[in-house]
Amino acid sequence: MKSEFKKYTEANRDAWNEVTPKHQSAAKEKWDRAFMQPSFVYMGAEEVDLLNQMGIxxxxxxxxxxxxxxxxxxxxxxxxxxxxxFDITDTVIQEAQERADLCKIDCQFVRSDVYDIGPEYENRFDIVYISSGGMGWLPDLKLFFAKAVSLLKEDGLIFIHEIHPFSEMLSFDDAKVDDVLRIVEPYFKTEPYIEFGGLDYVGGEQYDSTKPQYWFVHKLSDILMGLIENQISIEHFSESETDISAGHQRIEQAQAGVPLSYILIGRKQKKTRD
Ligand SMILES: C[S@@+](CC[C@H](N)C(=O)[O-])C[C@H]1O[C@@H](n2cnc3c(N)ncnc32)[C@H](O)[C@@H]1O
Structure with a gap:
């Protein structure tokens, strides 16, 4: 990986390691109990329908x-x-593996920066899955999609359920603003946001951190071109007013017609043979 990216991804790792105990105090036991029930599924009906249709x-x-x-x-x-x-953060990987073992669900969790996932995982998967609030931590989307595609078998699928780029223009702390629909940030933004603290969207604890975290806004065109340039053909794209960021709940409740999330499914194209 390019060394300039390490500055960002390692800082984000520190920030996530710092906040994880707060998330765990608020929700670890709840999730352990939930997954002790056979066949518990966290995702909502629309996503589950699509996952079933794509043949999970x-x-x-x-x-x-x-x-x-x-x-x-x-x-x-x-x-x-x-x-x-795969996740860069030590504490979340430990929690995930402990939960899988406790609940006897056969999953393996690997601590790795996504950009550094090893060659032993290449061409191995039918589906690469990415969900809410994953891509914003990543400094280079094209390189990320290249990595994701390298993990897929030929004809494999990439499934993305993410925060809608449009909603990045609105305040992510919409409990604190009068007009939740006021545009407060540009859509076209090349520099990352640098923030300190504020990652406890689970327990809601306010804290000031000494550790900077870097959040990158990826426009819809970055996402689509990143996929197209990595030989992904898009087979499904839907937008929704459902908030999956935990920061736009008042906008969701207002049903103001704002796109807050999207689901995209793309397929790794077969290599053309001469
Ligand atoms: C908001 S969570 C997304 C996962 C899940 N959808 C959720 O809502 O909990 C973001 C995750 O991205 C991970 N992350 C950030 N940068 C990463 C990187 N470069 N490589 C791997 N994981 C990374 C963080 O450690 C964190 O666990």
């Missing part, structure tokens, strides 16, 4: 930026075969 059963799945594993454990409970989650 029996598939080899990689989840990139998997955090505490609740989505990957759910994919396993939906019938996926081999399930491997």
């Amino acid at each position: 059963k029996g598939k080899y799945v990689a989840h990139l930026c998997c955090n505490n594993g609740i989505e990957l454990l759910s994919l396993k409970n939906l019938g996926a075969d081999e399930c491997i989650g």
Whole structure:
């Protein structure tokens, strides 16, 4: 990986290691209990329908930026075969693996920067899965998609359920602003946001950190061109007013017609043979 990116991804690792105990105090036991129930699935109905339609059963799945594993454990409970989650943060990988072992759900969790995932994982997966708030931590989307595609078998699928880029223009702390629909940030933004603290969207604890975190806004054109340039053909794209960021709940409640999330499914094209 380019060394200039390490500055960002390692700082984000520190910030996530710092906040994870706060997330765990608020929700670890809840998720342990939930996954003790057979076949528990965390995702909502629209996503589960799409996962079933794309044939999740029996598939080899990689989840990139998997955090505490609740989505990957759910994919396993939906019938996926081999399930491997990758995340840069030490504490979340430990929590995810402990939960999988406790609940006897056969998933493996690997601590790695996504840009550094090793060659032993290449051409291995039928599905690469990415979900809410994963891509914003990544300084280079084209390189990320190149990595994701390298993990896929030929004809494999990439499934993205993410925060809508449009909603990045609105305040992510919408409980604190009067007009939740006021545009407060530009859509076209090349420099990352540098923030300190504020990552406890689970327990809601306010804290000031000494550790900077870097958040990158990826426009819709960055996402689409990043996929197209990595030989992905898009087979599904839907937008929704559902908030998956935990920061736009008042906008969701207002039903103001704002796109807050999207699901995209793309397929790795077969190599053309001469
Ligand atoms: C908001 S979580 C997304 C996962 C899940 N959808 C969730 O809501 O919990 C973001 C995750 O991305 C991980 N992450 C950030 N940068 C990464 C990188 N360069 N490589 C791997 N994981 C990374 C963080 O450690 C964190 O666990």
